Amino acid sequence: MAFYVVQFLTGLASAASLFLVASGLSIIFGVTRIVNFAHGAFYMLGAYVAFTLTERFSGALGFWGGIVAAALVVAVVGVIVEMVLLRRIYHSPELFQLLATFGLTLMVEDLVVLIWGPDDLLGRRAPGFKGAVDFFGQSVPSYDLFLIVLGPVVLGILWLLFQRTRWGILVRAATQDRDMVAALGVNQKWLFTSVFAVGVFLAALGGALQIPRDAVHHAMDLRLIVEVFVVVVIGGLGSIIGAFVAAVLVSELNAFGILIFPKISIILVFLVMAVVLIVRPWGLFGKPEAPARRSPGLTVNPWRPLTANERIGALIALVAAAALPFVGGNYEMTVGSEIAIFVIFAASLHFLMSVGGLASFGHAAYFGLGAYGIAFLAKWAGLPMVVSLLLGPLLGCLGAAVFGFFCVQLSGVYFAMLTLAFAQIVWSIAFQWVEVTGGDNGILGVWPEKWAAGPASFYWLSLAIAALCVVILRLIVFSPFGYALRATRDSLLRSEAIGINAKRMQWTAFVIAGTVAGIGGALFAYLKGSIFPDSLGISLSVDALVMVLLGGVETVSGAVIGAIVFKALNIWLVSQTDWSKLVLGGFIVLIVVGFPKGIVGTLEAVMARWRPGPPPSKSPLATSRVEVAE
Structure with missing residues (x-):
């Protein structure tokens, strides 16, 4: 006693x-x-x-x-x-x-x-x-x-x-x-x-x-x-x-x-x-929160699909990226594969934030679940790589479906905190369930098959899957589902009044984002040849938030640029200086203060001044109505 x-x-x-x-x-x-x-x-x-x-x-x-x-x-x-x-x-x-x-x-x-x-x-x-x-x-x-x-x-x-x-x-x-x-x-x-x-x-x-x-x-x-x-x-x-x-x-x-x-x-x-x-979403002794300020992603300017010239430019950039193995060595291709994987991860969170208006603090949970799915299927079940890549991300999809059902009942900072809680629960299970996950020793020996084992082959595979994921997410953004989801983001009450089931829409978006993040995690397991609980940790979730906000949350594909810049800068700084966190942190603060719209958002604002077009609507409400109607 x-x-x-x-x-x-x-x-x-x-x-x-x-x-x-x-x-x-x-x-x-x-x-x-x-x-x-x-x-x-x-x-x-x-x-x-x-x-x-x-x-x-x-x-x-x-x-x-x-x-x-x-x-x-x-x-x-x-x-x-x-x-x-x-x-x-x-x-x-x-x-x-x-x-x-x-x-x-x-x-x-x-x-x-x-x-x-x-x-x-x-x-x-x-x-x-x-x-x-x-x-x-x-x-x-x-x-x-x-x-x-x-x-x-x-x-x-x-x-x-x-x-x-x-x-x-x-x-x-x-x-x-x-x-x-x-x-x-x-x-x-x-x-x-x-x-x-x-x-x-x-x-x-x-x-x-x-x-x-x-x-x-x-x-x-x-x-x-x-x-x-x-x-x-x-x-x-x-x-x-x-x-x-x-x-x-x-x-x-x-x-x-x-x-x-x-x-x-x-x-x-x-x-x-x-x-x-x-x-009790507001805590044991808290009070219901007053309506929050407009969150990132709630832009009143309707997004537009890429123009013909922009599509040609994107295709040229993709072809240039695909040519990396002809001019770079094994190290450059490994770095390129990692950047492509994190493009997938950042794009999945960006879709949830910008289109759904839902900011997750625990998105790494689904990235890590996809990686563990590959480890279980390839290492233990011995399934072929193609089958594992198709089935492994489903573990991230399942986690997003279960956790998302509870998370979308909340909003604002309470939604973010609940996503963090679920992510930490998943991390804790991976850390302590040593018999299944290996704990902090991880699961080792998860290597790709011979056809994808070379640095160039794996880079092309990662690049192709990243491009496919980004294209699919863009198609969803401009689909009827995407417009309905943006309506729930801009006005929950108005969207429900016209017959949109807001919670179902948000839950579906949560599952889509979790599944895409799981695809990135599946590739990451093959890239590293192993999986550890760190792939589920809060630091990785924060990295994803940094990539999204760095690229520009109020853009459609800002996460692509944000992920490329953040990962490339991070990897380069670690190799060049012992004070990489100091430089990277200063760069992040500079971006927030000097360029709050992010890299892509700032460029779009500059280009909009030179692009001819109709004058902007005087009424944000009218613009929102046009967007919902489309």
Whole structure:
């Protein structure tokens, strides 16, 4: 019994730091509506700065002074980031904000390695809390008991701050209706800046308080951010009490899951998140979200099929790409095959986002399922490569059909979070079901047959399938189904009023996108000769989002250019510099701030100025009606 009590207390100690970070993210999202992927980076910076201050300036500041000073320093950094970067994109769609903060995360990951080195750093023990307390023969670190007390204290301070101060009242009002707060004469810029500073301070404080418990390393941001998103979604976006309750729930599930359900311990928190989103989409303590701003893909200008000249240009580009084996070596053809595969992956997500208006944070699940489908059929069943390529992606199709049925019941950020939850469940199963998937050892020896084994042969195969997938998706965009799907995207109520079953349309689009992603995953398994759980991970899903937004989400085929540029730049940077994340992150931020329409969207805007045609409609509503009627 004493062992379980100690395990419970350990969970509560972990919940304190998790609550600090999650409450900061919840506050920031509640007011600014920024999906701040860089919140984990501020947590990591808090730990690194606290390590430096407590080691080198311990005489002047002391340990606790160093902890608080580190949080303040990182908060100042957060204010600079908010004023220089985020103020420029507050009115942009949420996914562009996600992309900018993801680029910022990449930059911070390389910056901390540049400043503090790649090795793990071990912080000193907290003064006065170096020992342990005996609980019926079991030792509990006294620092853990301090954290257990600190959590409710911080919760009380935040409650007083938001309930008993004028600033707190304005923040709560902005959470409910920002436009009304602005109409009352409140300076939104400085309100947003102060909220961001408080949120970053809490994240940095959570990281600083971890140095006596864990090693400080440059991967701790991504390890934490997914768990923080889970806590915020379960508790309710914008709810401090919800963040506290959810942090305790998640931490205790982590503490006891490994003991009670060792086979599914990693899945538990994501199962809870999925159930909460399905039953109560706005979280345990949250409130239904107000109508969201127009999301990317909701363009009022009707898309048009390619002109004859554009088709000739696309064909020439395809022929030029097919000529690569005649001028390039094996390395270039391998890189070309990988780029073609990721064109398929990005195009599938782009179809879901641009035509369906559905932004998935877990699209890698179907890419990875397609890859595992190939591994099961080719490695275990011994089926021929052609048969495996036809049947393997069906595993991605099946996953998309099951998960999509629940996901399309939601919208906006809740839809995105549910896709993330399902993707993490699939990743957890692949990671822990060692008997079937090999766990983190993966499934090896998945090689193509002799006719496709050569670099040139496999490149031509990948290029042909990529071109076919892109063409099919374009045909769907301009089919009656595509027009009906775009009608549900532009106005759900209006589309249902004219007899369109919106949920069925969105579910069908979800299945199509998942199947195409599975095709990309199937080719990826043959390209690498193996499959690992990383192919299902959140980092790959974020890569797909970056490709789509980089190319231009409000275009029909922007993902093709986005995938080519992103993968080529990524591969080239890794081979040319040790600071590839820093350069790539800076490039992503530059694209978001300077070219928010993406590469293709920007080019189309420039070309539209020179293209003769009828004047644009004065009424966005009239344009939308024309598009739906077509």
